[in-house]
Amino acid sequence: MISEPELDGAGETRPAQPAEQAQEPPSRGREAAGAGARRPWLWALGGAALASAVWAGGLYAFGERLAAPEVSYRATQNLCLDFEARALSRIAGDLHRYRPMNRENDHPAVRGAGCSLQNGESVSTLSVRVQVDLHRKTDPGPEFDVPSYDWIPAENGEGRTEEEVRGLGERALFLVGPRGISVELKVLHGGAVFTVLATRTGSEPTTPADTAALRSAMVEDARALMTALKK
Template sequence: MISDPELDGAGETRPAQPAARTEESPPRGREAAGAGARRPWLWALVGAALASAVWAGGLYALGDRLAAPQLSYRATENLCQDFEARALSRIAGDLHRYRPANRQSDHPAVRRAFCTLQNGESVSTLTVRAQVDLHRKTDPGPEFDVPSAWSPAEAGAGRTEEVRGLGERALLLVGPRDTSVELKVLHGGAVFTVQADGIGGEPNTPADTAALRAAMIEDGRALLAALKK
């Protein structure tokens, strides 16, 4: 049976009152799953923020190693002109007389220059090789002690002597029987190398080798001064 609408005191019809609101029930099904799925995303964001902070801290700590090394020396277009080798020439004769061989390479990581000198046309008693490496990307310091493939002190065949007062670090690598000597100098991103080889004959005696080492250090110091910016 349908009841009549209520009448107020003035005889007008009054709409029925809405039913009392009941307490909302918790979400069910897909809604509940969606609410729970948002929590792992929150932890993922927190983890990403922490990882970024750790990475930034690592970059700050390694900033010196990641930065390009300091270069206080200019590039050379003709190393044989800049490497005069005056002290070595006093020992073995004019090293620039017999067709000096000069070449260079320009790589984004390393600018490199070579010079080969000798004191004879077809047969020489002394051959001198100079090399300058300007490192633009990475610091050569950690690898400075590693002998080169043509080093006379490779695999313990010779001895190593430290030279003080030349660049940041300087080493003399002396080959067996003192017939060859290599001078290596490190200064910032620059590595200077001077190698001298005696081929059959003088200078082969210990006295001559001592004079050879002193001349190489003198000429190496002069090369650093010539290329200084």
Template sequence: MITDPELDDAWETGRAGEQAEAAEELAPRGRAEGAAGARRPWLWALGGALVASAVWAGGLYAFGEKLAAPEISYRATENLCEDFRARALGQIAGDLHRYRPMNQENDHPAVRGAICVLQNAETVSTLTVRAQVDLHDKTDPGPEFDVPSLWLAAQVGAGATESVQGLGERAVVFVMPGDAVQLRVLDGGAVFTLETYGSGIAGDTPADTAAIQSALVEDARALMAALKKD
């Protein structure tokens, strides 16, 4: 924990006396000693109040830092493609682990991230799935969770955002023009992002967006259970 340099023993024992002496210096001269003696308890009370206020402020800063760094409820993954099975999406598009899953991890001190990309064909895939898990070790991702991705909007244009009930602390699904769908889940200091591109069905059959959204929710719930700390 980061401590305030002003809260060491020297500050607590010396600064109160200095405050009292400074206050007494400002008091009018020439009064009877009895009046000065009656004034001194108030001066010491002032010094004690200043110390107590500083200690309280330091504790508040420390408490704020504790709030800023959430307790992570999920473990880091060494291979997200092994933890993310995508079984529900596989029922729509076929075995997504058959064609060389692409896996990558980033062990950054602030955010530990992992990405897995799956597809249901070697060259021309009718469904591509991208899963990402970000564990936020330094700051709470909650305040920024609902901010839409500018990069995503620039890539695919405007879309419709809907909240998803019963999944993590908060969850939203973003349906983009065409066949792209993104699901984001906030829970326990972690953000889970699942994206699909393509209908998953060969030929000119329209994409069943509702079925893909349902599969995304089911596979996200399974991934969260797989990475949940005991």
């Protein structure tokens, strides 16, 4: 349909515009609205991804710090020389007299050293094993309560006592077997774990006083060893 010509303000005529061209197509208007609505979602998703990446990076760095505990002790080249056992020798005789046995293990995760001592040649009444483990990769704290492989437990764990020791390292404890035959002292300090295991092998019965003296000597010698290996 053709409409009548319109007059402008100057009295001139101009063709009328078709009604179909006077409005924007509805479909284009909907697309523009949809695009505008999607943009905030894209920004939100990008921000969430960035925050997740930052959080993951921080968690990884935090894990790295936990996985590499501080070790403030030097690696020993001969633990039998560094562990003098003066206090234990006062109550059991010279422990360095009869064939001290030294061993080492330089693993990337743990630098370990051990020493075995006894107060007799073929027959002894006390044997002592000391171990120093410097953990380079993981924190030894969660496994600190586990007895060492040298530990001689009572059947079904009965008769064993555990006691915290104050003032030695970050944490220290005694594991005492039935009748006080085996006594283990463990000390945790950062990534270093010190273990002293004393085992009576004689036939003489032990008394609480004997066990108390043994434990006191073990603490004294462990503290002296930690001082000797301190960086």
